[in-house]
Amino acid sequence: MDKNIDAINKKIQAESAFVKKIIDGMEKVIVGQKYMVERLLVGLLANGHILIESVPGLAKTMSVSTLSGLINTKFQRLQFTPDLLPADIIGTLVYNPKDSTFITKKGPIFANLILADEINRAPAKVQSALLEAMQERQITIGEETFKLDSPFLVLATQNPIEQEGTYNLPEAQVDRFMLKVHITYPDKDEELQILKRMAETNKRIEVEPVVEASEILKAREIVNEVYIDEKLQKYIVDIVFATRTPQDYGLKELASLMRYGASPRASIALTVASKAYAFIQGRGYVTPQDIKNIAIDVLRHRVLVSYEAEAQGKTSDDIVKRLLDEVKVP
DSSP states (O other): OHHHHHHHHHHHHHHOHHHHHHHHHHHHHOOSOHHHHHHHHHHHHHTOEEEEEOOTTSSHHHHHHHHHHHEESOEEEEEOOTTOOTHHHHEEEEEETTTTEEEEEEOTTSSSEEEEETGGGSOHHHHGGGHHHHHHSEEEETTEEEEOOSSOEEEEEEOOTTSTTOOOOOHHHHTTEEEEEEOOOOOHHHHHHHHHHHOSTTOOOOOOOOEEHHHHHHHHHHHHHSBOOHHHHHHHHHHHHHTTOGGGGTOGGGGGGEEEOOOHHHHHHHHHHHHHHHHHTTOSBOOHHHHHHHHHHHHTTTSEEOHHHHHTTOOHHHHHHHHHHHSOOO
16 A cells, blocks of 8 residues: 555656646735635646635635636636626527527536636526536536536635625535635735735736646546545544534534535545645645645535524534534544
């Protein structure tokens, strides 16, 4: 087994040079936000969609746009608004009066990287138009189904639900996001750097592609080879089961704080994301700390809190952190 891990480590060293190039490219534009940059890379390598949430002005859109500029692939930005229609995203059938036939007009979803900007500004029927693309990587228009090119990744941003003019995302769609990333305010030193770098009219920092889509796809194959011990697989299952039956893990007081726990999709996402996280760290094996580091991002949108939790000011983050503290590490 040690020999296999050594072989995987060598593969990672040979094929992961683009990770540093992407991080360096992001740092030319984005100040700080190491946490967000790492999660974007995890989603890219784990083939998982990402939902980024923060108040306006914390560089959500700029981060995704910068990442797309560093990858030589097709990028589309979709600005979600209340008057947007599903056909504006996936496309539609257009009638051709010359020969009395319908022609398929593909929508902007037919790209590699999709920025769904302010996704919670559009009603549920528009948000749900993404479901088939996110899960099956295909789009059905009329009676015809079209496969989407690989890689295909949806990077969605949203402002907090409390703000006026927003819509709750359907739970079925939220579960399709591998990670939900919360962005917080920068500290004073970071904000001073932002001021010095960006406080000019018409200031825009351009980036050049540093990685090809084929390199991303090759790296994904290596991520699949990253070793995860069976004890850690059982640890992941325990974490997910603790969101459903916390009383079985000595956390009876949490049972009343959760309406629903995470589904098996969470177990799969946590395993793949942990492997991708290990890849970014340059390792060919997963550690318990890798799982802990990425677990909150995988679970925060899959654990639904109860009214009692809301009354106590408890969030899903609080619950997941408690679970991670209490579930036994192998």
